[in-house]
Amino acid sequence: MAVKELAVELGMDHVELVEKNRVREGAMLEILKCLGEGREGKAAPVDSCGLDAALSRGLELIEWGKKEDSDNPDIKIGKGMCILQQGSGLPGLDQANCIVKMLGDGSFVVQSGGADLGTGLDTVAAKMTAEILCADISRVTVQSGDTDLAPFDTGAYASSGTYFSGGAARNAAEKLREKILAESARLMNCSPEGLSLEFPGKVVGGPKEMTYSELAWHTQGGEGSGQLIASASFTADKFSFPYGAHFAQVAVNVRTGKVKIQKYYALQDCGTPINPELARGQVFGGVLKSIGHALYEEMIFDNEGRCLTTDLRSYGVPMIGDIPDDFRVELVETDDPYGPFGAKSIAEISVNGAAPVLANAIHDACGIWLRKWPFSPENVLRALGKIE
DSSP: HHHHHHHHHHTOHHHHHHHHOOOOTEEEGGGGGGGTTSOOOOOOEEEOOOOOHHHHHHHHHTTTTOOOOOTTTTTEEEEEEEEOOOSSSSSTTEEEEEEEOOOSSEEEEEEESSOSSSSOOHHHHHHHHHHHHHGGGGGGEEEEEEETTSSBBBOOTTOOOIIIHHHHHHHHHHHHHHHHHHHHHHHSSSSSGGEEEEEEEEEEESSSOHHHHHHHHHHSSTTSSOOOOEEEEOOOOOOOOOOEEEEEEEEHHHHHHHHOEEEEEEEOOOOOOSSSHHHHHHHHHHHHHHHHHHHHHOOOTTTTBBBOOOOOHHOOOOOOSSSEEEEEEEEEOOOSSSSSSGOOOOOOGOOOOOSHHHHHHHHHHHHOOOOSSOEEEEEEEETTTOOO
C-alpha cells in the first residue's frame, strides 16, 4: 500500500510506479542482507520470476484504467493491485530427508519427514516418486510426519514443503532408480547403461523386460540381494522465490461503509506446479483467509480485557457467501533452476495479497486510506469522517 500512496503523491499510475521499481529475473535482492535468520545475511539473485506474465494477465483481466460506475450514487467502485514475493524454506538452515522402499509386490512406500498439514505435500512426494520411477501413482504410498517411521525434517513451515521435503523425495527416488537399474542389470547379466525404466513399472532395454514385481521377487527372495531401499536428504544454499500479482475490484457503500468484493484475480508464479489443482486450491484458500482478516475478523475486548468475539460467528471468519463475485486463480509457470522439477512454494505467498490489494481498491473507490484491519463498515465510515 505504501507504493500506492507514493504513486498518488507523485501523480503517477500505481502500475507505472511498480514497473519502474519491481524485481525482475536476474536482479539481486540486497534486502536479504538484513534477513540472516540468526546468521549474517547476504544478497541473493532472482533466478526465476513470473511477474512479467502475471502483471500482463492481471491488467488484462481487471481492465486496468477503465473506470467503473454504479447506478447507485452511494456505491463507489475502485480497483487495486499489488505484487508479492515469498521464499521457499530457509536455505542454509532447513534440511529434509526421505526414504523410498520397493515392497514385495513391486509397489513403493515413501517415508517423508515432512508433515502434510493440508497443503498436499503427500501428493507432491507421491507424484515425484511415481514420475521418476515410471510407476502408477496408485502404486506409491506415503508415510509422513511420523518420527517413528520417517527420517528427520526441519518441519512444515516457511513454505518449505515442496522445495525441501519434495526435494528430498525426488533425491531418494533418483537413488532408488539407479539401484533398480543396477540390480536389474545384474540379474539379466547385462550392462545397466542400456537399461531404462518404462511406465507402468518395468525395466526395458535388456535381454528381456523385467517388471517391478519380478524384480522385487528376485531381490527379496531367499537368494536375493536384499530389499531395494534408498534414502536421501535435501539441503540448499540457493534461494527459490515465488512471485504473485493480485488484482481486485470493490464496491464501497459510502452510506453504510460496507465493502463488497466484485472481482479478485490472483496470478501466482510457483515455478512448475507439481499438482496444479492442489496448487490452485491452496491459493483460493489462502486468499479467502486473508480476505477474512482484511475485512471481517476482529478481536474486540471489553473494559476489563475480556474478549467478546470468542466464537467463529462473532469473530467474523469468511464464509461461502463472502467469496468474491468473480474469483479466479491462474498459475504462471516458470522453471526454477533449483526447485524439484522446477517447482517453488505456493501456499504462504497467496495469503499476503488481500489486505494491500483491497486497501488500494478502497482508496481508488472513495479516496480513503485504511491502515488498520479490519476494513469493517465502522472503520470505513470513520475514515470517511461520518462517525467518530
